[in-house]
Amino acid sequence: MERSCIRFSKISADDAIKKYRALGLLDTTYHIEQDENYVYIPLIRHIDGSITHDFKPREDAFTVIGKKPGRKGLKNTGASYIRLGNSIIFKSSISQKVAHEYASRLKVDNVYVETGKIQGIKREPSLKLIYGNGGETVVRESEVSYIMDLQKVMFSPGNINTRSKMKFIDFTGMIILDMFCGIGYFSLQILKNSRPARMVMCDINPDSIHYLKKNLQVNRIKSKVDIYTGDSRAVLPAMQADYIIMGNFNSINFMVAALLRSRIGTQISMHYLTPTESMNSTQDVIIDIARKLGYVIECIENTKVKSVGPHYQHMNTIFNVTRIL
Numbered sequence: 001m002e003r004s005c006i007r008f009s010k011i012s013a014d015d016a017i018k019k020y021r022a023l024g025l026l027d028t029t030y031h032i033e034q035d036e037n038y039v040y041i042p043l044i045r046h047i048d049g050s051i052t053h054d055f056k057p058r059e060d061a062f063t064v065i066g067k068k069p070g071r072k073g074l075k076n077t078g079a080s081y082i083r084l085g086n087s088i089i090f091k092s093s094i095s096q097k098v099a100h101e102y103a104s105r106l107k108v109d110n111v112y113v114e115t116g117k118i119q120g121i122k123r124e125p126s127l128k129l130i131y132g133n134g135g136e137t138v139v140r141e142s143e144v145s146y147i148m149d150l151q152k153v154m155f156s157p158g159n160i161n162t163r164s165k166m167k168f169i170d171f172t173g174m175i176i177l178d179m180f181c182g183i184g185y186f187s188l189q190i191l192k193n194s195r196p197a198r199m200v201m202c203d204i205n206p207d208s209i210h211y212l213k214k215n216l217q218v219n220r221i222k223s224k225v226d227i228y229t230g231d232s233r234a235v236l237p238a239m240q241a242d243y244i245i246m247g248n249f250n251s252i253n254f255m256v257a258a259l260l261r262s263r264i265g266t267q268i269s270m271h272y273l274t275p276t277e278s279m280n281s282t283q284d285v286i287i288d289i290a291r292k293l294g295y296v297i298e299c300i301e302n303t304k305v306k307s308v309g310p311h312y313q314h315m316n317t318i319f320n321v322t323r324i325l
């Protein structure tokens, strides 16, 4: 349906969404949409600079399940879910009957229910399959296909902007080290859009590495990659990277391994969790730790990826190595 909207490049879309939400102008009854270059933010009315775009209405659980759920004996219509490719995941328990109804209305193959938190260092999800045969789910994002088994490896839909940002950076000729590559969350975007000279990838979860290899094939990545399975502090080769990706909330515990593989000019993209009140100061703590290890680094970008619970933020800070003492 044609609606007023404002269009932003993907890099600035996050801030724009926050701004229009805060101004009460965001039309939450439509999905925010994106194409190759832009994010389209639906607005409740026309404003200066707005354009029109064909939006899909947002289907809440109640709409999806039908206006008279009682008649069908469907009770859990208020349950919230996320959709990942051909699967949906409910946050709380629902009956098989309701799962079946959602699957047929939303035309998905699998319905899962979260039974707990993401577990352990391998970040394994706790999901119970309640409808369908399970197995592989394909998520398409910024022209990259991510294949995975949602019961074996995690996929955070909230990290979409951080993943797609990778396609706007020119990594041509660079040596890249992805210390927690998973199924290729960040690296697939790089390999699809740039020609790095070398890509070294590592993950401790063999299931992630299995799907990484599959995703490299499915996305027809021709560049040569070096893949390591194990603890990145132990299994990575000696090397000097131009760009180091640390997509793990515990990245601070891996700084020695990263710095040892850096040189002057290396950029290090660190992800970490920090209390909300420290979201603009944790980078200084990291700079201090690096200095004690003999590396002078400076912060070149500090971005909030998403809120995690009421008191924590998932941050992504990019540092530049300026001097080695």
Ligand SMILES: C[S@@+](CC[C@H](N)C(=O)[O-])C[C@H]1O[C@@H](n2cnc3c(N)ncnc32)[C@H](O)[C@@H]1O
Binding pocket: 121, 122, 123, 154, 155, 156, 157, 159, 163, 179, 180, 181, 182, 183, 185, 202, 203, 204, 205, 208, 230, 231, 232, 233, 247, 248, 249
């Ligand atoms: C949080 S996930 C990455 C999520 C991802 N950034 C996204 O966009 O959804 C972190 C990854 O680090 C891996 N990992 C954890 N500890 C590790 C270690 N010591 N060495 C290598 N990989 C590790 C996990 O197996 C997991 O695949």
